[in-house]
Ligand SMILES: [Zn+2]
């Protein structure tokens with residue numbers, strides 16, 4: 001079989017490899033579609049501190065069960081599936097509390113362990129989820145990022161009555177918008193890209209702010225009659241973005257603020273900024289317990305998927321994916337790799 005190996009930043013190769021055999025409790029997945037995520041960019045560009053080289057990227061993986069290992073009861077050959085990106089121990093305190101995403105030894109597929117940019121790979125039965133037969137694989141590759149949207153909105157306890165602000169309307173911002181709209185919230189979307197704001201409007205944003213040409217704070221004040229936003233998602237995650245989002249006027253008293261990035265530069269946040277308004281700053285990482293409900297939402301066609309994927313590229317033309325990662329073409333939103 002063929003696999004993609006990133007050897008070092010900006011270096012990759014297409015290799016021939018032995019098709020793996022599923023061990024006890026594992027399944028062999030024949031890949032059909034893989035989403036390309038920002039974290040795959042970070043891996044290739046050498047910006048993911050958790051990644052070790054050589055590494056096979058890919059954590060938004062959809063495919064077909066090719067073979068089942070001994071003791072596997074949940075699946076049979078031919079089942080359509082998605083694979084969780086979280087690889088967890090199952091026995092630490094966090095795992096036992098249902099928080100596998102923050103397992104003490106958690107590993108993200110495609111970063112800390114090899115991912116799905118290969119024709120076949122094995123995964124533990126309990127990290128694999130059954131798909132409806134009629135769901136196109138290209139769409140199924142979006143289940144993992146939608147699970148992230150389900151997880152972070154759950155972490156923030158988003159309620160129908162909330163006014164939500166999302167900064168950064170890329171794939172994850174757009175997904176959070178849809179999850180919040182589905183709950184009935186009012187959603188304000190902010191970005192510097194006009195095409196991303198147009199898409200947000202098209203997906204039901206109640207109010208948009210172009211932070212390149214408009215003042216976010218005064219726009220929020222205007223939309224909320226001076227109250228501020230109840231829930232804020234920082235899906236832009238640049239140095240200083242979190243501090244900016246805590247400016248007087250942006251969060252409502254008692255607001256929940258969820259940073260989604262992994263920026264390592266220091267922010268300028270004080271205790272007074274948090275406690276003066278009793279704000280909650282809530283961490284979120286990957287997802288836990290979100291695949292089953294997200295697949296159910298996909299089955300119900302609860303989300304709009306048009307306009308999320310801008311480029312579908314065949315696995316045999318993988319060079320194009322890496323080219324696009326190095327210099328993203330104008331208008332590119334998200335790539336999905338399709339396997340023949
Ligand atoms: Zn991702």
Ligand SMILES: [Zn+2]
Nearest residue numbers: 089092095103
């Ligand atoms: Zn664990």
